[in-house]
Amino acid sequence: MDRTESLPAQTRPPGVAPVDPGSVLLPGHDVPLGRYTTVRRLLPQRQRRMVGAWCFVDHFGPDDVAERPGMEVPPHPHSGLQTVTWLVDGEIVHRDSLGNVQPIRPGQLNVMTSGHGIAHSERSPATRPPLMHGLQLWVALPDPARAGAADFAHHADLPRWSDGDWDLTLLVGELAGERSPAVVHTPLLGAQLEARGPAPATLRLRPDFEYALLAMSGAARVEGHALAPGALLYLGAGRDLLELTAEAGTRLMLLGGEPFDEPLVMWWNFVGRSHEEVVAARDEWMAGRRFGVVADDDAPPLPAPELPTTRLKARDRRGGFRG
Template sequence: MSDLDTKPTVKVCGGLTDVSAAPVHELIHGRETSIGDGRPVRRVLPTLGRRMVGPWCFADQYGPDDISTEDGMQVAPHPHMGLQTVSWLKQGEVLHRDSLGSLARVLPGHLGLMTSGHGISHSEESPDPHPVFLHGAQLWVALPGEHRHAAPAFEHHTELPTFTARGLSGTVIMGEFDGARSPGTAYSPMTGADLTLTAGAEVKVPLQRDFEYAAFVTLPGAVVDGVELPVGSLLYLGCGRTELAVRANVDTNIVLIGGEPFEEEIVMWWNFVARTGEEIAEARAQWQAEEARFGAVHGYHAPRLDAPALPATPLKPRGRAR
């Protein structure tokens, strides 16, 4: 999925400054933005208060939306570099195409994982016909320095590890959780887990002490470590925890993300993750010139996206939190 902000700001993220070595509660409200044809999404990462959680550097929530009388998601071909996109659906269906020639129908419970490496382009759309509702999350993972120029790849995993407790059913999306490991290729120590709880459930889930964590919800009614989470917010939890208490006031869903704090500082702009502004400017110029770096997506019904104009101001490192 693309960041379709027409005036994206440059963000410098990562590094170990502002990583809490002890448990904390930072409830951070995201912002409303849009994708594709104006479909609203709730961006919970990056925000003014928190720009990374482990290697996770981007998270959008969308839906549940009734798309029975409309086209649904329509995101035209656009480029990525230096990151992985993680597509996670709760309802609906998304058709993925990319410049490698991949064509995949991603369904609820599937992992659509695209590693951009040095450069790739892709599109995402609700197929025709499509289910009535569209509901899910799109996340990005920053690639560490030794892997950020790797060859691009796409993985579509239809079976992922699951776990259960009383009133809880969970899925390991990325990385490792409670001894179970996702088949998705991960380049940093990390976790991504989906927790679905029935009304009244109270569960403690295991965590790794040296990971930093955050949680967001795709449905209301979840209480995480005593904090009720509104949809469209992120609860940053810091490090130093070995377990996390979660509770459901009604049937609800929590996405838990975490990992070892990302040591490198990264520069994010539009759909690019780099280390310098010069790298981003070069990538933008190559995309606009339709050079071979990002390839071409075939089969999508509309022209590819143009890159926004670069900001006039130079990069100013601002750290991972503010």
């Protein structure tokens, strides 16, 4: 997906205790994506830029696309990050400059690793389900992965299990003795929790991770917070248990990871470490170098926006400037 915003972050040395206290409910805001789709941007926010290495969280839908084009995002570049795409309803076709053409459907996972550079497009197919609903997330890549080769993986089979009235699907990382096949480059967690009935849940967490929880549908209550679609509950770090309750049909996404403390410069679709690095990526995209040509997509590539007149500055995961 295409983004227009500046950002930042890095990975914490093992054994260093996290210090984020308490929980805070962060409202999302609507952002147009392409010509026909509006997403609710839950990260980054001024109060919280990242959760682990998760640096962007967009929730889209549920949208009725029966009589509308659905998602139409033409070829565009990425560098220094991974995109993680998850659908609840609908179908999207991913095409990239490695030659991959891959439909994604509900319950499947696409993970695209940009490394030094890749281009892709995301479109709803001509024949598609009437609803579109899902998430796209970005993961900031650490050294040396951010300068490495691009890659793409599609996972149709993910770990799934039930615990009482809850059904769990593990997208990324490890939880409850299960491990996802998705390859990531920092300690990370992404898991969907779906309530079949009004029920409490207790999850065992890693104290060295920080966590956040978002509702894709339904409603939940966590530590006195009412969680509904359109907001992100940042849970902080230092926890070994999470208790919550939810109504039947609630679908939640639990995100977590080792705090990523490298300061980053994030602008448009590029995650870098300096103003110069981002400027170089933009220049190469506009010159038709480095990122390749998207397979099976004849649409004109999306032009990069003009850079701001001020110098791009690195920020840390809480939003503070570095350097």
